[in-house]
Every structure is written in C-alpha cells, then in structure tokens.
Amino acid sequence: MSKTTYVEAIRQGIWEEMERDESVFVMGEDVAVYGGAFKITKGMLERFGEMRVIDTPLSESAIVGAGTGAAINGLRPVLEMQFADFMACGFDQITNFAAKCRYRWQQAIPMVIRAPGGGNIHGGPFHSQNVEMPYVHTPGLKVVQPATAYDAKGLIKAAIRDNDPVIFLEHKYLYRSVKEELPTEDYTVPLSKAKTQREGEDLSIITYGWMVHVALEAAERLAGEGISIEVLDLRTLAPLDRRSILETCKKTSKAILLHEDTLTGGLGGEVAGIIAEHAFDYLDGPLLRITAPDTPVPFSETLEKAFLPNADEIVKKARWLYRF
Amino acid sequence: MSKTTYVEAIRQGIWEEMERDESVFVMGEDVAVYGGAFKITKGMLERFGEMRVIDTPLSESAIVGAGTGAAINGLRPVLEMQFADFMACGFDQITNFAAKCRYRWQQAIPMVIRAPGGGNIHGGPFHSQNVEMPYVHTPGLKVVQPATAYDAKGLIKAAIRDNDPVIFLEHKYLYRSVKEELPTEDYTVPLSKAKTQREGEDLSIITYGWMVHVALEAAERLAGEGISIEVLDLRTLAPLDRRSILETCKKTSKAILLHEDTLTGGLGGEVAGIIAEHAFDYLDGPLLRITAPDTPVPFSETLEKAFLPNADEIVKKARWLYRF
Amino acid sequence: MSAPVLAHLRTEFDRGLCHRFLYYMLMMRELEERIELKLYRQGKVVGGCYTGRGQEAIPVGSAVLSQPGDWLTPSHRDMAALLIRGITPREILAQYMGRATGLTKGRDGNMHMGCAERHCVPIISSIGASIPVAGGLALAMRYRGESNIVFNYSGDGASSRGDWHEGLNMAAVMDLPIVYLCNNNLFAYSTPLDKQMNVCDIVDRVAGYGIPAEIVDGNDVLAVYEASKRAVEHARSGKGPYFIECKTFRMSGHSAHDPADYVPNSLREEWSRKDPILMLQKYMVEELGADERDFVNVRKQVLSEIEEAVDWALEQPFPDPSTLEDDVYESI
C-alpha cells in the first residue's frame, strides 16, 4: 500500500465528509477553481460543484462571518484561511461571535476553520506564525493541530462532525514532509485526546505539531545515552487533555514543554500551570520550556534556524534535566 | 488635598503629555465632542483643538492603522478603543503590522492604544472581557494595566513617552471606585516594573488590575489569622518583570497566580511557567491559579458574581496553601 | 431628504394591517419606556440600556413581511422585530432583568437576545458584524434551494465598518437573498453623519456593490412596508440582495446614561414632529376613518400586557450559579 502525505490526508478527510454529509461545504479564497493555495481542495469543485466549493472575495472577516451564519442555518462549513497569519483579519468574528453562540443562545456552530501555519519554509514574519494561543484562550473554541497524516485525517473528520467551532491548524512544513499508510476504512480521531507518541520512563516532552517529530528525533538520540523519553502529542490544544498531561508527569516526574510558537503566553505556560498546580508533588525537577524566542518569525535561513527549536537544544536540556 | 480617581488620573496623564509634547494627539470614536464613552478625553477638544483630538468613523481597524501610520510619520497617537472587546476588530493591524515594524525595518511605533476592559459592571459577554493575552503573546507589543490611580497616571505618561506600541488596558470597574492623592509634580511609572503592593512572608499573590484590590482584601483578612501575604502587582504584563516574580517566590516559596481573565491561556499560566522553570528549587507548594472559569463573561448578577474571582476564594485557597 | 410623504398616495392599507403596525409600534415604545424610564432607574435592569424610540416604524414595517423560515438579525433599536417573531414581552423583560428564563438565560443582557426557533440572531455587539453573518444564513437558504430570505438590520454607524463592506460585497457577488434595513438616524453614538462619511446617503455607498437600493422615510411605517415589499419580492425571487435606507432619528440618548447634549435642539424638535406612531395614527384617522378611541384601546391592551409581563418577570429566578460553566461546548 502506498503512503499518504499529511496534505493528502486532510484532503481525503474533507472529501469523505463531503461524500458522507451533504451539509458539509468548503469556502475560502482560491479554493474552488485553483484548489487552494496548498491544494487541499483540489478536485473538489469538479466533484461537488460550485454550490459546495465556493471561491470568495479576499475577505477573511466575511468568510468567517458567512461561515458562522451558514452553520447557524444548518450547514457544516469548512473554511480555509489562505495562511493562518491572516486569520487575524477575522479575529472579531471568530472570538466575539462564533465562539459565544452556544453560550449566549444555545446555538451550535458546527464550523471548521482550517489555517496553515508554522515555519521552516522561509515564509518570514507574515507566513510562518503559530497562531494558536488567542484561540486556545477563547472559551467556546476548539483548537486542533495534527502532527501525523493519520491524525490529520482522523482529526479533520472529527472536527467536521463536531458541533462546536474548531480552529484546525495545519503545519505547512508537515504537508509534504510526513507520510504514512492510512487505513482504508472510515475512521476519526477524537478531539481533546492527547496521544503518547513514544513511551518512556525518565522524562516527558509535551508538545504538538511539527515539534512532535523534533521531539521524537531527540528522544531517539537520548535513548542511545540510556535516557528514556516519553513524548506526548497534545493534538488538541483546546480544550486540553489535562488528564494525559498529568499522567505522563506523574509517571516520569520531569517534563519539558516544547513548542514552535514563541515563549511568552505560549501553550507551554498553560501546561506548566496545569502541572505545577495538579502534579506538583510528583515533580522531581523544574519544568523546562523550549520554544521559539519572543520575536516575529525571521525570514533568513540563519535566523530562522536559530529561531526554531531543534533536537540539539532538546537533547542538551533533557540531559540536564535528567541529571537534575 | 483632594483625591483623584483612576479615570481622572488617566485623563490628567494624557492631558499633561499633550501639553508637554505637541506630537501627542488622541483619536477614536466619540472622543472629541463627546469626550469619550468614559469621559477620559473630556475637555481636550476645547483645549487642544480638532487637529489633536479627533473623532473617527466607527472603524477600529482604520483607527489602529491610521495611528500606526501617524506614528511612523513622527506623531505620538493615543488611540481609544471604546471597549477593549472591540479591539478585536483591529487585531490584524495591531499584531501583524504595528507590532512588527521595529523588527522588520527598525521603525519605532510610539503609539498607545487605550482600551477599557474588565467586568463587575454587568456588561455581559461583549463589554467585560479581559483581552490582554493575545497582545501579551505578540512580540513587539507592550501591555500595561494599572491598578491604582497613581499608577494609572504614571503609566499612561510613560506609555505615551515610550517608543514602542503599548496596549494600555484600563479597568472600567476601577475608573470611579479607586482614588488617591496624587503628586502635583510631573512623574512617570516605569514600564516593565512590577510593584509590591503589600509585603509578606508566607505566600505571594501575583496579580494585576482590579484583582490587586481583591488580593489586598484577602491579605488583610488573612493577616488576622496570622498568615502573611505578599501582593505583587505586575502592572506591565508584557514584557513581564520576571525578576520581581522570581524574587517574591524565592522569598515566600509559595504563590497564588490570580487574575480576572479566564483560566486557559491566561497570564497565570505564563507566570507559572516562569516560576516552575526558574524558581523550582524554592517552591514549597503547588502554584495555585485563581481565575475566572473558561466561559464568556456572564451578564446576570448571580452568574457574574460566581464568575469573578473573589476574596473568599482567595482566603480559602491561601489557607490551604499556607498549610501545605 | 424630502419631507415625509405618507404612503397613502401610493397604496391602500387596510385597517387590519394598520392595527398590527400600531400594536407592535406601541408595544415596542411602551415596553422600552418601561424598561428605560422605570426598571432601569429602579435598578431592576442593569448594564447598557438602548431604545429605538422614534425608530419603531423600521422593524415593524419590514418584519411583518417575514415568513417563518426567514431569518432576522435585528440591531439594538429593533425590538419590534423580535415581538413580531413571537418573542413575548415576558421573555424580553426576563432577558433585560438577567433572569434564568430570559432568552439568553441571563448570560447576556438587554437587547442582546435572540432565539434559534424563531430565527432571530441575537445582536452581535461588534457593530457591523451581522452583515457577513446574514450572508451565511442566506447562503444556506440558497444551498437548499429554499425561497427564504434574511432581514438584516443595522445603523448608519455600521456602514463605516470593514465587515459591512466585506459582507455586502460578498452578498452581491453571490447573489444572496437578503433585505438590508439600514436605520440612518444621523448619529453613531455622538458622531454625526458628516464625520462618518463624505457622501450624503448610505445608498451612495451601496451603489458600489451593485446592490439595488432605495431611500425611504423611516418614520413612515407604510413607506417602510412598501419598500420592504419590493425588497422582499426581489430577494425571494432569486434576484439577490436589496438595500433600504430608512431616514430616521434616535429620539433618545445613545443609551440610558447619555443626555445627548451633542444633538442640536432644532434637530430634536424637527424630528419629534415626525413621531412614527402619531404619523400612523393620523393616517388611520384621515384615510381609514379610525377613531381616536381605537388607539386608546390598543394602548390599554399594550400596557396591560406589559404590566402582566413585568409582574411575571420580576418573579423569575436569577440563574443558578451552578450553571455557570454550562453551554460553552456541546461536550468535551
């Protein structure tokens, strides 16, 4: 059997849900005729027609607003933001309206907003950001970021079937750099369930997205030194799987919180807060955060490389923490 | 000498800076003729004229964008968002452009965006939010929230003189509920310096904004029980005064992280992350977070009261942590 | 804007319809007065308190044309639209008073209410944000091949927001079945039109989207009704959106705490002579032979309904704090 890339897994996931449920449709800039800037919606116009595959004007706020309206009126929109960075243009619609509908009037908003983010592709300050935190911070929103092709397909399908607004963050660098064999039968991956991507005893790395792979690389190298690392892939960033976070910490008593996003106000702090409150007694060492520094994402290779967390840094800090 | 309210302190601070520096001007919805929804800019039109006190159309994104352009071209705009909640409409301009100018092209943006936020005024989901975190999370922005009239005046003046974009968060409930005697001479309060509002030995409460007062109330009650609480008022939320945070934790070895904002992704997590990494060895107990729950801000009295952190809860948790 | 022209020159309105207009306009007027001038001052209603005094003709003349399957997105000065959709004074009062039986269960306040069953989207406080949302509601109608339409309500101030532009443009490009009712009451909070735009009328802005638009006297319920009929027919028959600018005036402060000193007295006086309720009554007397006593009776009925509803609402429980965290997600 052939392997499926992350980008293709998402495409398949949406496609299958559109086959399964007539109320699912996609909308965004350049998604129909062009098939999307990253080709996620390629071929959908031909298969599902222009009522269900909709090119919009360059209007992020209207895309989100119209998606929310369509969701209120019985549809299940899958919206594309061309780059996650530009979701900022629809910020008010997302956080002030869509997120609050169930709370204010018990109105479900079964809407997915897909947004390709992340760096390592020389995208510079406007095409590389990790935008999860403002959405993680907004009650009423769910936020997802898959690290593998399997999860990408299973999570996009689960997100589409979910009755709450889901921000579905895709990592551009993973689109074509990871692939695996996928089941042929229909499957979903449940939201709000983290996944242990590697079992270990000595130290936990809690992370998500591209950094899962970087953590696994570091773990492999550390295994050679006799240090056993557990890698927890959060997969859903809101609502968080607090139980899995606490379990791995209770098991290993040491944790590194790793993300590609910048440090201050990043998810690492939130996870640290959960652990330092609810697993304090189990901790045998400080909680280390390994993240990008607090700057915009730089363009130039030398800077971007220095900016992004890498396996060397993880190995070094993990060694230190192991010996703590 | 008479006491000055928080709202009046801010007004005076802006006024004095406008007297001092011709490049300072104010702009926003209803700020000129009406003097602002909360009357911060009252009288300024008459004193400084319509070139420096500008009513705009209902266009938050254009207000921020124009403010940034004016800052590029040598002015020092002080922008008003009528409610902090609607700053979401200018989110892209703030986070994607203003915040990144110095980094991208060494261009200073000496701009202040004032935004009245916070609850306890029955404002409901759209007029009560604490919006700090997306801005705290954006490298390049500074974020300030004063708790007292003294700090309100000193910080708004420092913010106006600062050469980076500052999000200046005012608390609506404090506007008229706190007052104090202010110095008659010119003074500023430095950004990025926290302030110990009460010295104590047993336990630190790290907080900001209205919650400083709630913490002080709890501390007073706990003093009666022989529990000595230190209250650290962060005042500037970005960049954080990490040194003061660590010092108080090293001193008392126990900390409660308190804020009115909701839990997940709130500042408490960030502070926990800093402490659990850099003061771990000093900690004698879990880091407790006392915050609003992860829901929109409710309107009705019974719900809003339950939603907002209060002194009773702090007293109870502090007692528990003290005995830990 | 020309002097108000009563629609009787153009059509015959029967008594039944006019009575309906009168009932809803009076109900909105009296209910809002009760809320603002009594309950708010007594502290029974807290938070922001907006009224649509003087603008009642706009929601009434339009929403009466809505079908059950249609959706409405009223603004903060359109209470009558909710009434017409079957939302009761009881529900509205319980909402204003933050009670558990209010439409938002006390979670949101005042006019920030709506109801999925009766197809009313509660106000989105971010002014202008309802315009793109209306587009999505309409998109779903077209998607399923329905002949339903959306009634979107907003003010002049909203027309300066980016969302207004993006939403109108998208509706035009996609030919969505929406009737926009814009209440141009000459002010956005304290900001007069000439500080909001450099053209005379909102319809001048609308022309740029390729959406048909017209101006009506927003204080003349019959004129609003006639224009709405044209608009509804246009939208329902698949011809796309239609925009109606209703010239009117806010006969109150922006909200209860605003004395509106910035409004010139002459303007207030000019418009007080065009009270939409009095205009309708005049028409009913002169053209339909109505008797002043009829009006007294309608008013009586309205007031007794309100009395009953206030009593009921005051008895309603506040939300139980144990429900604090409900309804944020369907399930986690």
Place this chain on the structure above:
Amino acid sequence: MSAPVLAHLRTEFDRGLCHRFLYYMLMMRELEERIELKLYRQGKVVGGCYTGRGQEAIPVGSAVLSQPGDWLTPSHRDMAALLIRGITPREILAQYMGRATGLTKGRDGNMHMGCAERHCVPIISSIGASIPVAGGLALAMRYRGESNIVFNYSGDGASSRGDWHEGLNMAAVMDLPIVYLCNNNLFAYSTPLDKQMNVCDIVDRVAGYGIPAEIVDGNDVLAVYEASKRAVEHARSGKGPYFIECKTFRMSGHSAHDPADYVPNSLREEWSRKDPILMLQKYMVEELGADERDFVNVRKQVLSEIEEAVDWALEQPFPDPSTLEDDVYESI
C-alpha cells in the same frame, strides 16, 4: 475598458522623462526576471517570489512624481517605486537573498521591504492593511501643515477587504492628502474580478466614499503619469484624496510557483500585445524620434548594473544568529 490610448494625444513628453520611465521599467523587469527565473530557481532566493511583470508602468508613472518628504506604501508588484525612491538593486537583491545588508536585515523576505529614510513603508502582507496606514501617514502631514502627500499602492483584490473600506472612508472624511494607485490586474491570485465584485470597475466602489477617481490604461506609462499629475496636484493642494484605477494585467503567475492555468490563453495573449515597455518604446520612436539603439543601450546599462549588484549581493553575509532577538523593543 477601451483600447489603450497613448497619452501623446494629450501632452508632449520630453525625451529625458521618457528615458527615465524606460530605465526604471526595464530595471524592474530585468531585476525581477533575474530574481524569479534565475536566482529563485537556483535556490539563492527562497520563500514567496512575486513579480510585477506587465505592470511596471504603474509604479513608474506615479512614483516619479513623489517628493522627498512624501511617503509611499508600495504593494508586491511595485518594485520600481522603491528604485525611484533611491533604493538600489544591491539592497533589493540582498533583501531577496536574506542577507544581513538587505533592507530588513534578513528578517523579512522578498518584496517585503521598505526604508524609513526613503519614506517607503514595507509591504504589509495582510492585503488591504496599507490603506488605513496611508491615512495615518497623511494625517501627520496635515497635522504639521506640510504639503507632502502619500502614494498608496494596492490591487483589485485589496478592494474586497474591510481595511480598504475603512481606510478610504476615513481618508475621505478627514480630507487626507493621499493618491491611491490601484492596479486592477483582473485577478486576485486565481480569483477573477467577477467573483470579487458585482460592479465593473473599482472606481464604482470608490464613488461611495466621495473620493474623485478615474480609470487609466495602466500599461501606458504616459497615461499613468498624466493621471498621477492630476491626482498629486489635487492632494498636494489640500483637496483630499484621489483614486486612480490602472487597468492592467499580471503577466506571470501569482507567484513563482503558480502556473496560472486559470488564466484563459486569449487573455494572456491580448495583454502580451500591450506590454508597457514596448508601448513606451513605440511612443518614443514614433513621437520623439528615438532610435532602437538607445533602447539597447538602456538595457545594457540595466543589465550591467544588475550583474554588478548580483555579484555584490551574493558576497553579502547572512545575518548573525546572535542578532536573533534584536529590535523587538527599543529597550525593556
């Protein structure tokens, strides 16, 4: 849109000015070709790679009118505006290659560059966001009573963004000295005009702001220049903003990786016959008696400057990782 009309019917352009036009248009064309077709394919330039092939007349015909105190906010298809402001091919190439001596010191890439001293705001990637920013730049000019103006550049796609609406409206209400150059190249990425708007021309949208506007042949540099002169005079003399819609066509994909299959061949062919450089040369030959050899010389000069600049840029250092956290704040 009517057939392109060379401006010679309306004015006499002297040789010096036309040579200037030609030089900058050719420099932009050749520099971008070098970047896209060579350096990008060689991996010396990475990331997004946009060109303004076929649109050179727009930045050239307008930016030559800028004074040192004016500000410009070019879009991603206006490289010549930077050149005219004195930004050198060396600086541009170092920027594209992410070198420390590029205008953003390697922190941002490709056309995302600007320069405070030469009054060019680097592209704000969020399309449309430069419109309100232009307003603020202009506001500061008026504040100080200067006669400077702002040249704002954007595309057809930008005109669907909320920021475009809010920014144009604010400029109109406040009478700000801005000349808007809109390059209507018929597409926003893959999206043709008829999916972007329900009117024929962008100026139809502009009418709604009370801003004077005109349409010109954006491939005719003389026409762009003439219109810009009118616009600049209008704005400089305190009459407020002015909008020029330049009809043109993007003779490339949206960016280097885009084959633009969605563009009908007929359209591409039609526009390739209106190459702005050839149009200018034709005018120079027919009306000014220029010699084809002159053009060869200009081209030679341009190519040798580029050659020199490429060599220089390739020698430039990449940014030192130790500078990673610089310039986020002035001080902490």
